[in-house]
Amino acid sequence: MxxxxxxxxxxxxxxxxxxxxxxxxxxxxxxxxxxxxxxxxxxxxxxxxxDRFSRNGSTFYLKSRLFASPASGRKDEMMQALKDNGYGSLVVETVNANTLASFIKEQREATGEDVPAWLGDTVSTYEKVSVGIRKS
CATH class of the missing domain: 1.20.5 (Single alpha-helices involved in coiled-coils or other helix-helix interfaces)
Known part of the structure; x- marks a missing residue:
């Protein structure tokens, strides 16, 4: 070459x-x-x-997604709390953030508590509201 x-x-x-x-x-x-x-x-x-509107062939709507993660420096404590309360199947060396968020969401619906008391402040949560777009 x-x-x-x-x-x-x-x-x-x-x-x-x-x-x-x-x-x-x-x-x-x-x-x-x-x-x-x-x-x-x-x-x-x-x-x-x-909560929604249509414009130029697209529907714009509000959607909310829960994010959950161990509180700063409390990961091991949170995983032990999950294990101690019968949710050890969620713990696999680490807790998947989406799995934890789904669990917290289910617990909110079941108990009405933001975070189960037994998890205390070992988990921090926040919700992100954004706009989704799809064709009408």
């Missing part, structure tokens, strides 16, 4: 890597703008008491 071919490939590789870096920066900026606008729109919809 001639040096000119190698140089052409090197130049092309550099160009592609630079394009990729630029696209990643654009993607990061778009993600930040989307997150900010999503929060603003969900707040505005909540304030206007709108």
């Amino acid at each position: 001639e040096n000119t071919q190698i140089f052409e490939m090197a130049d092309r590789l550099k160009t592609l890597q630079e394009q990729k870096k630029d696209l990643e920066a654009q993607t990061k900026a778009l993600a930040a703008e989307i997150a900010e606008l999503d929060e603003q729109l969900s707040d505005a919809m909540t304030e206007a008491e709108l």
Whole structure:
């Protein structure tokens, strides 16, 4: 292979890597703008008491997702509390965040408590409200 071919490939590789870096920066900026606008729109919809609306062939609706994780520095204590109270099947070296969130959600529905008393402050939770979009 001639040096000119190698140089052409090197130049092309550099160009592609630079394009990729630029696209990643654009993607990061778009993600930040989307997150900010999503929060603003969900707040505005909540304030206007709108849980959904249709516009330009899409339905915009409020959705809520629960996130749960061990409280800072309390992971081992939380896992032991789950085991001690008959939910050891949730514990596999770590507790999957989605599984824990589902469990907390089920417990809320069953008991009306935000977090079961026996888990105490070993778990921290928050809910994220965002806007979903689907074609009408």
